[in-house]
Amino acid sequence: MSIVESLRPCAGLRVLVTAGASGIGASIARAFHDAGSQVHVCDIDRAALDRLVVAAPGITGSMADASVATDVDLVFDDVQGTLGGLDVLVNNAGIAGPTGPIEGIDAGEWERTIAVNLNSQYYFARRAVPLLKRSEVPSLIAMGSVAGRLGYAYRTPYASSKWAIVGMTKSLAIELGPQGIRVNAILPGTVEGDRMRGVIAARAAATGVSVDAMREQYLNKISLRRMVTADDVAALALFLCSPAARNLTGQAISVDGNLEYL
Ligand code: NAD
Numbered sequence: 392m393s394i395v396e397s398l399r400p401c402a403g404l405r406v407l408v409t410a411g412a413s414g415i416g417a418s419i420a421r422a423f424h425d426a427g428s429q430v431h432v433c434d435i436d437r438a439a440l441d442r443l444v445v446a447a448p449g450i451t452g453s454m455a456d457a458s459v460a461t462d463v464d465l466v467f468d469d470v471q472g473t474l475g476g477l478d479v480l481v482n483n484a485g486i487a488g489p490t491g492p493i494e495g496i497d498a499g500e501w502e503r504t505i506a507v508n509l510n511s512q513y514y515f516a517r518r519a520v521p522l523l524k525r526s527e528v529p530s531l532i533a534m535g536s537v538a539g540r541l542g543y544a545y546r547t548p549y550a551s552s553k554w555a556i557v558g559m560t561k562s563l564a565i566e567l568g569p570q571g572i573r574v575n576a577i578l579p580g581t582v583e584g585d586r587m588r589g590v591i592a593a594r595a596a597a598t599g600v601s602v603d604a605m606r607e608q609y610l611n612k613i614s615l616r617r618m619v620t621a622d623d624v625a626a627l628a629l630f631l632c633s634p635a636a637r638n639l640t641g642q643a644i645s646v647d648g649n650l651e652y653l
């Protein structure tokens with residue numbers, strides 16, 4: 392296979408994307424679908440799930456809260472019917488969590504952030520690994536964040552959960568490498584979209600500056616002075632599942648225009 396051919400994502404991959412009905416997960420789901428993969432997504436938002444399935448016929452979906460183990464079990468029942476096996480798990484589910492000083496963070500919000508961002512990746516990984524062990528081209532992609540490399544003032548629950556994702560990625564890469572399963576994390580920076588608009592608005596309110604000034608502050612932290620897009624993240628996910636990435640595992644790769652600090 393030539394180098395150029397090895398850069399093409401494999402057609403026919405069986406791919407599960409968690410929280411894949413909108414945002415980054417939907418971009419990843421559509422990218423794999425366009426590349427000829429069979430894609431199943433799960434999400435907590437029924438309306439968003441219906442919109443995706445209508446917009447991209449062939450993609451299948453399940454309603455599930457990724458942080459609830461019994462919901463995850465039901466997703467794997469569906470995956471057995473729709474994909475009949477699994478080559479790629481994209482562990483994408485994650486929420487922004489609360490913004491504010493540590494002494495004001497409610498214990499319930501802390502626990503919810505850890506549950507959706509970390510526990511969900513464990514629930515999906517433990518069910519996916521037996522299927523990945525039977526795949527010819529197995530890959531697990533964990534969605535981290537640059538907050539899991541830099542830390543993030545006023546968003547400690549989120550940053551803590553995302554540092555844990557890097558630890559999980561490194562550990563699973565060591566555990567599963569001898570069986571040919573590659574495990575990598577993608578660490579997006581600030582991604583254009585509704586979620587980032589909400590985070591910037593919350594941060595502006597918490598620190599008493601205007602939303603426009605806060606957006607400018609965010610851009611000034613990025614060497615390229617622009618936010619990344621969900622499609623930039625999807626492109627890396629496709630690359631990580633291509634033959635060209637066959638020797639990449641245990642890596643936490645940033646897509647962030649070089650975010651210098653948060
Ligand atoms: P988003 O807020 O746009 O949500 C994407 C989807 O997640 C939605 O369809 C939502 O319904 C679903 N979802 C939320 N909670 C869920 C749950 N408990 N179970 C199942 N589905 C659930 O998210 P996004 O911005 O696309 O982020 C996706 C991933 O990328 C997350 O892990 C996030 O932490 C990470 N990330 C995002 C950014 C960013 O700037 N947007 C930056 C770095 C990392």
